[in-house]
Amino acid sequence: MKPVFALRNVTKKFGKQIAVHNLTLEAGPGQVIALLGDNGAGKTTAIKMLLGLLTPDSGTAEVLGMESRRQGQEIRRRIGYVPDKPALYEWMTVTEIGWFAAGFYPHGYLETYAEMVRSFGLPETKQIKHLSKGMQAKVSLALAMAHKPELLILDEPTSGLDAVVRREFLESMVDVAAEGRTVLLASHQIHEVERVADSVAILRQSDLLTFDRLEVLKNEVAELVLTHPTDEVFAFPFRDIQIASRHDGRQSVHLVRGLPPSQQAELENLHAVVHLQVRTPSLEEIFVGYMTGSIRRRDDAPVEPQAEITA
Amino acid sequence: MFFRIDPHNGVAIYDQIVRQVKFAVARGVIQTGELVPSVRELSRQIAVNPNTVARAYRDLQNDGVLAGVRGTGLEVTPEAARLCEAERSELIRQRLDSVLREALQSGLAPPVIRQMVNHSLQTLSQEPGEEL
Numbered sequence: 519m520k521p522v523f524a525l526r527n528v529t530k531k532f533g534k535q536i537a538v539h540n541l542t543l544e545a546g547p548g549q550v551i552a553l554l555g556d557n558g559a560g561k562t563t564a565i566k567m568l569l570g571l572l573t574p575d576s577g578t579a580e581v582l583g584m585e586s587r588r589q590g591q592e593i594r595r596r597i598g599y600v601p602d603k604p605a606l607y608e609w610m611t612v613t614e615i616g617w618f619a620a621g622f623y624p625h626g627y628l629e630t631y632a633e634m635v636r637s638f639g640l641p642e643t644k645q646i647k648h649l650s651k652g653m654q655a656k657v658s659l660a661l662a663m664a665h666k667p668e669l670l671i672l673d674e675p676t677s678g679l680d681a682v683v684r685r686e687f688l689e690s691m692v693d694v695a696a697e698g699r700t701v702l703l704a705s706h707q708i709h710e711v712e713r714v715a716d717s718v719a720i721l722r723q724s725d726l727l728t729f730d731r732l733e734v735l736k737n738e739v740a741e742l743v744l745t746h747p748t749d750e751v752f753a754f755p756f757r758d759i760q761i762a763s764r765h766d767g768r769q770s771v772h773l774v775r776g777l778p779p780s781q782q783a784e785l786e787n788l789h790a791v792v793h794l795q796v797r798t799p800s801l802e803e804i805f806v807g808y809m810t811g812s813i814r815r816r817d818d819a820p821v822e823p824q825a826e827i828t829a
Numbered sequence: 830m831f832f833r834i835d836p837h838n839g840v841a842i843y844d845q846i847v848r849q850v851k852f853a854v855a856r857g858v859i860q861t862g863e864l865v866p867s868v869r870e871l872s873r874q875i876a877v878n879p880n881t882v883a884r885a886y887r888d889l890q891n892d893g894v895l896a897g898v899r900g901t902g903l904e905v906t907p908e909a910a911r912l913c914e915a916e917r918s919e920l921i922r923q924r925l926d927s928v929l930r931e932a933l934q935s936g937l938a939p940p941v942i943r944q945m946v947n948h949s950l951q952t953l954s955q956e957p958g959e960e961l
Contacts, residue, residue: 550878688876696869696879712836714878733841795934800837 519546520583522669522700523568528577530563537563539724540577545702545717547668550695552711552732553704554805555721561704562602564721565673568702569594582668595622597669598662602677604654608647612640612657616664623665631664638686652683659690670694671702676710688714712801720808727808732801739804742772742785745793752790756781761804762811773799773807830858832875842877846885847892848920854894854905855913864902865895892916 524544530537538560545551553561566572567579570590579586581593607615616631635642638656646654655675663670672691676684684707691701691714705711711718712732719729728735739761745768746752752770754760759781761773786794799807830853834845853859865871868886872879886903889895893912895903932942 548880685876689873692872692876692879693869696872709836710876713834713842713876716878716880736841798839802837 521545521580522547522549523581523702524579525564525568526578528564528567528574528579530560530567530572530574536724538567538574541721541726542577543719543726543729545700547700548695548698549716550691550701550703550714552715552718553702553721554706554708554711554718555704556723556809558723559721560724561721562673565599565671565702565704568671569597569599596667597671598665598667600655600658600662600670600672600675602674604658606646606654606657606661609645611643611645612649613642615646615657615661619661619664627664630666631660634660634664652679655679655683656686659687663690663694666697667699669700669702673704674706675703677706684710708802708805718801720805722809735804736798736801738776739799739807740774740777741797741799741803742774742777743795743797744770744772744785744791746770746790747792750790755785755788760811762807773804773811832871834875834877843881843885843888846871846875846877846882847888850885850889851894851913851916851920854909855917857910859905861905861907861909864898864904867902 521544525541526544528541529539541560541564543551543564553564555561563572567574568581568586570579570586570588570593573587582596584593584596586593607618610618612635613632616628616635620628620631635657638653638660640653640656640660641649646657649657659675670691672687676687679687688710691703694701695714695716701714703711703715715732717729717731718735720727730738744752747768749768751765754763754770754772756774756777759774759776761775763770763772782794782796785791830849832846832849834842836842838845840848850859850865859865865886866874868879868882871877872882875882886895890897890903893906894909896906898904929942932945933939937945
């Protein structure tokens, strides 16, 4: 299957600062891919390289079979993009900015735009500068979706917006995916990601730590709560599968990935372990573990999570 | 029918959908021959990835609760009510087991746990019912 977008071994530096380091990421049609990471992890830089707004120092970026470096303009015409801070002509009204944007896109754009403006409940004759932040975000989303793009890229689109607007964004994303189109979403709203994402990429300080199907990630990661006979620091024997750990008194908590039953039994039989409890962590706990843990990039990280058949 | 999805409650989202459909059938909220919402409708309604909804519907078809109707969608099968009533007890028993296992592991004595269960049951059965 041809990827809708692909970054292959992409590195980008700003001066001495590495923004993105050897990043490989791709997605097929109908997938919702979430990019999670702290501020400055490289999410926006990665997106801008796909859009051809930034040129990678090495590696390749492509979207819909076009090379981002050379065909950025055509790519930006074909996809939809909602930036974190939408730059809209503030003196235009909601309807006027639709007319303006329609000039760049094929026929049918204006009709779809008008339809979305109505369904979002936007005041058609009001100037953008007089709209609330949430309404401006909805204008930006309507502009990005009115040509029914095969790929919709959202860069923290709902940060600072109220729950009702966030819900509307979520519903729009789900709708795009239901039509077999692809969504790339950079977000800090982990609860939302947990609902809508097929696959999740976790970035930390320019490195990709994991890129997997959400259900695979949630199945493979477990939290072990160990109780020890003394409050000596426990040396966890399986460091290669440990994502993060905490110690407190006679207990230690270890977030691990892919613990085989044999190793679990081994742990239970240790003298230094009185009790072992296995918990299923939420995506938020997994994310925090990756952000705070000692793990660095996984060099065997799979390039493409296995695609599931869409109904 | 209405769904309530909580991504954090430890049950996979597709499984929450499967359960809620089964419970709704068991209670007669949706009946034989009635259609469930399309994948697209439901995924939008509960703001959940359509692949997740599709997976839940596949499971429900495999379990014989739903069946495809040519060109219209998925409907509740004639056997569904009987299947779901049996399944409801089983699903609830599993949930109870896990809570009781936790209670035992925490060191509470069985008589104390039994007292707690009775007390909760009494309190909850006086409240207006809420969907799982």
